[in-house]
Amino acid sequence: QKEVEQNSGPLSVPEGAIASLNCTYSDRGSQSFFWYRQYSGKSPELIMFIYSNGDKEDGRFTAQLNKASQYVSLLIRDSQPSDSATYLCAVTAGNQFYFGTGTSLTVIP
Amino acid sequence: DVKVTQSSRYLVKRTGEKVFLECVQDMDHENMFWYRQDPGLGLRLIYFSYDVKMKEKGDIPEGYSVSREKKERFSLILESASTNQTSMYLCASRPPGNTDTQYFGPGTRLTVL
Numbered sequence: 414q415k416e417v418e419q420n421s422g423p424l425s426v427p428e429g430a431i432a433s434l435n436c437t438y439s440d441r442g443s444q445s446f447f448w449y450r451q452y453s454g455k456s457p458e459l460i461m462f463i464y465s466n467g468d469k470e471d472g473r474f475t476a477q478l479n480k481a482s483q484y485v486s487l488l489i490r491d492s493q494p495s496d497s498a499t500y501l502c503a504v505t506a507g508n509q510f511y512f513g514t515g516t517s518l519t520v521i522p
Numbered sequence: 523d524v525k526v527t528q529s530s531r532y533l534v535k536r537t538g539e540k541v542f543l544e545c546v547q548d549m550d551h552e553n554m555f556w557y558r559q560d561p562g563l564g565l566r567l568i569y570f571s572y573d574v575k576m577k578e579k580g581d582i583p584e585g586y587s588v589s590r591e592k593k594e595r596f597s598l599i600l601e602s603a604s605t606n607q608t609s610m611y612l613c614a615s616r617p618p619g620n621t622d623t624q625y626f627g628p629g630t631r632l633t634v635l
Contacts, residue, residue, distance in 0.1 A: 421562075447623055456612055456626035457565075501565070503624075508553055508572055508616075509580075510624055514564035 415440040419502050419513035427521050432489040434516050436502030439483070443504040443511075446478055446485045451499045451515065460500075461487070492520045525549070526627035528613050534633045541600040543630050545613030553616040554596035555624065556580075556588065558609040565612065571596055603634045 416439040426432045434448075445464045449457035463469045463476040463485065475488040485504075489496055499515040529544035545554065555570040557580075567580030569588040577588050585607060589597045596615075600607055610631050614624040 454631075456629045458626070459623045462623060509567065509570065510555075512565040514562065 415511045417511050417513040419516050422517040425519045432492045434487040436485045438504045445505045447503040448487045449501040494520045496520050528627040532631050535603050539603050541603050543598040545596045547615035551615040551617050555614040556598045557612045605634050608634045
């Protein structure tokens with residue numbers, strides 16, 4: 414069984430702060446890593462993907478991957494109330510995606 | 523833009539009914555997936571398909587079947603709906619390639635009474 418673990422939260426940060434979301438995975442053969450945002454009652458939408466060790470930045474979002482530690486994280490800079498959502502980590506092995514249970518983030522105005 | 527549509531946003535059925543959930547994608551993707559999502563349990567894979575008429579069981583296939591007669595359409599069938607199948611059902615499609623994301627449909631909130 415391929416495990417993807419996330420702290421379920423809730424994580425609360427003040428507006429303008431950095432939110433840090435973490436994810437660990439069990440399968441060393443995992444190839445690609447994705448972060449999705451899901452608003453209540455909506456379907457997941459892609460924020461970022463990363464497949465090489467190191468950092469990848471896209472606007473206010475930075476994904477970090479450490480394959481040796483089997484760890485992937487998402488940093489959200491200058492957090493906004495509109496960032497309040499559940500964030501899902503997903504890893505792939507072949508055609509299949511394996512999802513964590515998500516971390517609930519609340520950004521307090 | 524990739525579009526994945528699902529036949530219903532909300533559905534209410536009675537125990538024992540046969541239920542069809544349909545998913546259509548417009549990007550000629552080979553891979554299609556059905557998940558259910560429940561609080562605290564995350565997204566769990568029911569079935570996936572990597573080609574027309576091909577299907578593979580996911581983690582929780584019991585009580586479900588699927589059909590893929592055309593590349594763009596992937597149907598989930600609940601043969602005899604039960605109350606424990608009340609859930610949010612999400613369809614997704616994905617092109618081949620390890621770095622490609624899945625594209626999700628809007629979801630169907632199914633309630634079985």
